[in-house]
Amino acid sequence: MELVKGTAPATEKEPEDTIFSWPHLFYVELIAVLVVTAALLFLSLYVGAPLEEEVGRDTTPNPMKAPWYFLGLQELLVFFDPWIAGVTLPALIIIGLMLIPFLDTNPKGSGSYTFSERKLAVSVYAFGLGLWTALIVIGVWFRGLDWSWYWPWNDLHVHKPPIVGLKDLSVIFATKLGISEFLGNTLSYLLVLVYFAVGLIIPVFIFKRFYNRLGIIRYVTTMVLFLIMAGIPVKIALRLIFSIKYVMVTPWFKI
Amino acid sequence: MSNLLQRVSDWVTSTQVYKAIFRHGYEDTPRNRSLTTFSNVLYHLHPVKTRKESIRFRYTWCMGGATLLLFVVLTVTGLLLMFYYVPDTRRAYQDIKDIMNVVSFGSTFRNVHRLAAHGMVLTVWLHMTRVFLTGAYKPPREFNWVVGVILLTLTLVLSWTGYLLPWDQLAFWAVTVGTKMAGDTPLFGVEGPFGRQLGMRQDNDIKFMLLGGTEVGQNTLIRFYVLHCVVLPLVAVVFLVIHYWRVRKDGFSGPL
Numbered sequence: 265m266e267l268v269k270g271t272a273p274a275t276e277k278e279p280e281d282t283i284f285s286w287p288h289l290f291y292v293e294l295i296a297v298l299v300v301t302a303a304l305l306f307l308s309l310y311v312g313a314p315l316e317e318e319v320g321r322d323t324t325p326n327p328m329k330a331p332w333y334f335l336g337l338q339e340l341l342v343f344f345d346p347w348i349a350g351v352t353l354p355a356l357i358i359i360g361l362m363l364i365p366f367l368d369t370n371p372k373g374s375g376s377y378t379f380s381e382r383k384l385a386v387s388v389y390a391f392g393l394g395l396w397t398a399l400i401v402i403g404v405w406f407r408g409l410d411w412s413w414y415w416p417w418n419d420l421h422v423h424k425p426p427i428v429g430l431k432d433l434s435v436i437f438a439t440k441l442g443i444s445e446f447l448g449n450t451l452s453y454l455l456v457l458v459y460f461a462v463g464l465i466i467p468v469f470i471f472k473r474f475y476n477r478l479g480i481i482r483y484v485t486t487m488v489l490f491l492i493m494a495g496i497p498v499k500i501a502l503r504l505i506f507s508i509k510y511v512m513v514t515p516w517f518k519i
Numbered sequence: 520m521s522n523l524l525q526r527v528s529d530w531v532t533s534t535q536v537y538k539a540i541f542r543h544g545y546e547d548t549p550r551n552r553s554l555t556t557f558s559n560v561l562y563h564l565h566p567v568k569t570r571k572e573s574i575r576f577r578y579t580w581c582m583g584g585a586t587l588l589l590f591v592v593l594t595v596t597g598l599l600l601m602f603y604y605v606p607d608t609r610r611a612y613q614d615i616k617d618i619m620n621v622v623s624f625g626s627t628f629r630n631v632h633r634l635a636a637h638g639m640v641l642t643v644w645l646h647m648t649r650v651f652l653t654g655a656y657k658p659p660r661e662f663n664w665v666v667g668v669i670l671l672t673l674t675l676v677l678s679w680t681g682y683l684l685p686w687d688q689l690a691f692w693a694v695t696v697g698t699k700m701a702g703d704t705p706l707f708g709v710e711g712p713f714g715r716q717l718g719m720r721q722d723n724d725i726k727f728m729l730l731g732g733t734e735v736g737q738n739t740l741i742r743f744y745v746l747h748c749v750v751l752p753l754v755a756v757v758f759l760v761i762h763y764w765r766v767r768k769d770g771f772s773g774p775l
Contacts, residue, residue, distance in 0.1 A: 286561075300589070304592065316687040330693050331637075347700075361668045365661035375772045
């Protein structure tokens with residue numbers, strides 16, 4: 265930028281592309297600031313910050329709910345052990361989000377809203393966002409005493425019978441197929457392996473162009489992250505339909 | 520009279536103090552008009568000229584700006600609350616009661632602080648969705664998206680550390696549940712996979728570090744207080760500066 269002769273400051277940019285920040289941008293900002301501040305003050309009159317009884321270790325609230333933005337994770341605790349739901353999945357979400365610009369090689373659709381030019385990217389994002397929102401909605405409005413499922417018309421003060429009869433996948437294999445526990449366990453490992461193997465290999469042949477554009481490293485990273493994300497509703501469905509507690513049991517951890 | 524005013528104003532604008540503050544002359548000349556623009560801090564923070572498309576509401580939803588505004592509101596209201604709140608388990612709860620019932624406008628500031636905190640989580644989330652949908656993370660802006668994700672994480676951790684400070688049942692048990700999970704961290708938590716094999720105990724794992732003990736107590740309160748009021752906001756400001764700097768350097772993503 266430099267000072268030039270003339271009656272007005274000018275930059276090297278094309279004149280028709282830009283407008284002066286003052287007043288055009290500052291007006292927009294001023295209006296936004298006023299609207300948000302007014303909304304905050306107005307809402308604060310009606311929505312008070314809660315303050316419950318002072319800390320007491322002898323009484324435990326039931327249900328114990330985290331703030332709403334963490335209820336997605338808390339809801340996952342129903343279906344996964346804490347090391348997955350509370351630590352590994354949040355870490356993977358953050359890492360996965362950070363990797364998005366390096367995994368999405370599609371040069372189109374920068375600087376405008378478009379679905380047709382980035383069908384895959386927008387669909388995957390919408391899937392993740394939808395899943396996250398659904399888990400939060402369930403956590404906020406459908407969970408009550410003992411973290412049981414409560415419909416809006418259920419009495420929130422009556423305990424629901426606890427869910428019993430959950431079995432590990434390996435045990436189901438062993439009893440249904442009449443094989444040893446070791447074989448049942450091996451079969452469950454194989455099934456998890458097959459889920460990832462099929463998920464990784466099949467798209468290579470069906471979506472050749474997608475695979476070629478990404479290259480092996482980007483492709484594997486993308487698909488592993490996607491398969492883990494898609495595995496969450498799969499595991500939830502297995503629990504709800506087949507009463508399966510763990511799909512994979514190892515001496516060190518259970519999934 | 521107007522003659523006197525003119526002389527006073529001429530004198531004021533010719534003093535060294537005035538010239539030190541306003542680094543351009545007073546007369547309406549093209550050079551001064553340029554200097555008023557180029558030596559103004561507002562034009563350091565903003566571009567002098569902006570792309571026409573990039574100030575359309577339907578493109579930005581104003582969500583990035585709203586997030587910054589909420590961050591500023593949280594800083595101001597948070598500072599005011601700090602005058603009355605002492606992070607001592609014996610009086611923290613009573614201090615909040617005082618803020619709510621005794622301090623002038625105390626309840627307003629606390630309500631606004633909480634609403635802005637919840638609102639900031641929402642606006643960060645919407646801003647991220649907007650940036651994704653407009654493909655604004657594509658080259659050359661990849662790294663700024665990464666900085667944005669760091670800021671999202673900081674927002675959540677800031678909100679969570681603030682949750683404990685009122686020292687009521689809600690705060691205590693929410694943080695107890697949250698930190699219990701830290702003990703389940705693979706490798707670094709005593710309950711997590713491979714934790715015990717790596718020598719983790721109740722009194723040396725990551726949960727112990729977070730709580731300053733084995734359960735939520737005075738050590739936890741002061742840790743969360745310092746993180747919430749000093750450490751995390753400073754870290755957030757550093758990343759905010761990088762975030763905005765890169766928006767300026769990479770250019771706004773709006774349509775060409």
